[in-house]
Amino acid sequence: MILVTGGAGYIGSHICVELLEEGHEVIVIDNFSNSRSVSLRRVEEITGKSLEYFDVDLLDRKEMESIFERFDIEAVIHLAGLKAVGESVEVPLKYYHNNITGSIILLETMKKFNVKKMIFSSSATVYGTPKTNPITEDFELQATNPYGNSKLMIEDILRDLYVSDHEWSISILRYFNPIGAHPSGRIGESPSGIPNNLMPYITQVAVGKLPQLNVFGDDYPTKDGTGVRDYIHVVDLAKGHLSALHKSMEGPGIGEFNLGTGQGYSVLELVEAFEKASGKEVPYEIKNRRPGDIAVCYADPAKARDELGWTADKGVKDMCEDSWRWIKHNPEGYFTV
Template identity: 45%
Template sequence: MTGGAGYIGTHVYIELLRAGFRPAILDNFSNSDPAVLGALEEITGQPVDCTRIDLRDGPALSAVLAQGRFAGVIHLAALKSVPESLLHPSAYVDNNLGGLVSLVRAMEAVGPRALVFSSSATVYGTPERLPIPEDAARGFTNPYGFTKLAAEQILEMVATADPRWAIGTLRYFNPAGAHSSGLIGEAPVESATNLFPAIARAALCRGAPLQLFGSDYPTRDGTAERDFIHVEDLAAGHVLSLRRLLDDGRGHRVNLGTGQGHTVLEVIRAYAAASGRDIPYRIAPRRPGDVARCVADPALAERLLGFRATRGLEAMCHSAWNALIRAEMPRQARARAAARPGWPAPLQRSLI
């Protein structure tokens, strides 16, 4: 699992173990903290198989895959900040597309050829209709979105050229929330530009008030509207996608969302209610590269994979706040507070 030590990757790792797989993590830790591996061990009660590697190092990557024990790959490793991509587009192309091409070459050389790819709703550009179905026109409004669209097109060409490939393309909408244990979640680091960690910083009174980018969008309260999906629901979608690839060898391309949109102001109010804190914010101009509304049509994912999001905005806010508070505790107190779930046995097929 590439990028497996990141926010989404850690939650996918746990779901894979629950499903009976034995996942291995590859990560260069450019956007994650090695300390998260200890949290994964606390949650699962098992050691974590992790290799520090940059995907663009082709020989090192091929050496890992050549171990020959992997049933499939879940590719999560990418830079993902829209504002950052506008400032450093070449870095996004180099990392997101360079890493993908290196991975595909290694998989072509030594296998496997089952791949779950982390895509994004940004491939829809400015949506022509809502909710957005998978056959909607594709486009992009920022360099990050360009890299996801280009990656999808590369993988489509790869699958057309070689029918041995089975590729599941998962178009994420807006992941939010944290694991039910409270031991992992999305850290409210200063550089994070996603809405939930930015709200968390404001709730903790760290730095300036939350910037609300745009209040004149054509939405019910003037703020941008997004489809937020709980990260644990999102993680479960990866397991369903992988199983489908391994069971029938056929690729798919689906949205992972809820079909329900929430505006930025609605999220702020929900987070304030969950945390019991005031969320100070100020209105700022619209941010380049943002769209007014982006909501998924999740029907195809349910039909093909049996996927349905089960957690709403309230659960996202409560779990995110719980993880944030636990992160503020001393380590010993966190360990005593953590609820360790049970794990099914035996483990089966491996994947990276």
Template identity: 60%
Template sequence: MTILVTGGAGFIGSHATVELLENGYKVVVVDNLSNSQKASIDRIKEMTGKDFAFHQVDLLDSQALDDIFSKYDFSAVMHFAGYKAVGQSVEMPLSYYHNNISGTLTLCEMMLKHNVQKLVFSSSATVYGLPERVPIEESFSLSATNPYGRTKLMIEEILRDLALSNPSIRIAILRYFNPIGAHPSGKLGEDPRGIPNNLIPYITQVAIGKQPELKIFGGDYETNDGTGVRDYIHVMDLVKGHIKALEYLEKHEGVETFNLGTGTGYSVLEIVNSFNDVTGKQIPYQITDRRPGDIGVCYANPEKAKKLLGWQAEKSLKEMCRDSWNWQVQNPDGFTQ
């Protein structure tokens, strides 16, 4: 089976590509490298000892995408490509709507044209907006508090409509909570450009001296210590969920949605303290104003994925912090060194 991986040079896409290769799949990676590095592709080949095709192509380039679909016989698509920063989406909403939604529409058009019927879509817990309660179940009402979340929500609706119009289409929508960690080898990890938008890369860059201090956005939430609570999941656990979703689509028709989280919420300060314990570092921090579009508490009920996919997160918070730090120490300047 050959799987098309969009955004396969990025943080989650690269780890998923490794997992696919190690589970015997063939892959073709498409990535425009707008927020990733070609070096990650080279690392994947080195780590797995397996070669695969990489195309630097934007999903908005329908002709280039058509050429790729014509060249390979894809069994399924794993769709990771898209802009992903909540704060940036508030500042640049039109870019997010254009890139994330139009790119997905082009991808789906090519799938239909070339009779590729299975899709695993990278969605987000942001589609729950301000949840009515926690832990969050897949059946909860959907909304979003920022343009990034709304692009994911709109794409989910598009995919449901697509499946209704074509009974042969099979789609797994995976709603991620907060992926952190890195490959245990230290060869793959999250490599943000500029000041990180996500917590753990921010912490590791402070720890290694690239940033002066951690800025914690909001200390007045209704939580135990006032900082936001999230469900942090190791990226290696997360991508194992994608393999399970792919296997599920072999046997099930239609669209199904799954939360991928641990079911446990940790506050920002709990993460900082865990990181301090694992590394022996002391992370300086400053609590600043909340970011637009952020919410206070968000963690998953992952029981549906456990029941239907046979998947559950296994790695501890300590392992998440350890692997994130291992990646940063081995790659102080990310993939650019």
């Protein structure tokens, strides 16, 4: 049985689909602070299989231990955590307490029940402002905000844990920019309030919920002046977790892996691709750069290919078509259910 923390969220729900379709038994714990249980019901609908889920917070040690007592858990995919960069700057203690303390309680519980296989959801934010691109896993780590720092600190904790006990099998997955949705159109990204990320903002403009897209900066040293990022389809990202899970079953060890496509797209290139995929115009206005934003960031995913046997298969056309299908059928996300 595989435990997925934060499994009702955008990425977690897609991972649950892939796990169930591969024949795994799945248990989800989520405190539903930024997700809704309807996503898990739709996972069951897509796969025709059932999973167990519990409204549990990682900070609740007693509840965590009761889950491990009740179920024969073989490995943990750990996604639960607060994730808004801007909010983390405003309330850093909340982010450090939730993300780091929650992870420590999870790891202590795993150790108590002798569960030593962990796939950790990290982020490309741990690279801070990279000096060059593409980014490889051996780049200097230098997060620039409390959210990124919390991910980097958990990475350090996992590395120290492995040094102390070589029985652990740990994969640290550094995500680049997940977008898209399941091709069924039944699960996707459902932010509450104004979206923080580019694609949900684009889709909400296209569906008429927001009047225009704000593009922050057109004077970067890029082909059209707008920021360039490595966008990866969320289904490819989910499959990366299964590849890491397979590796963890082979034996102990620890490794860090970039999950990206290795190709960068500018903001305006993504807008153009979405307009082509959806047939909808996305009006935009250029605004001043946001502090902390960088010009270019994209992955070298060769290590994940060589060591996990994983590559991203879906292109930007798939990402845009699937994002449009999701928002067209779910203009309010999960919040109308």
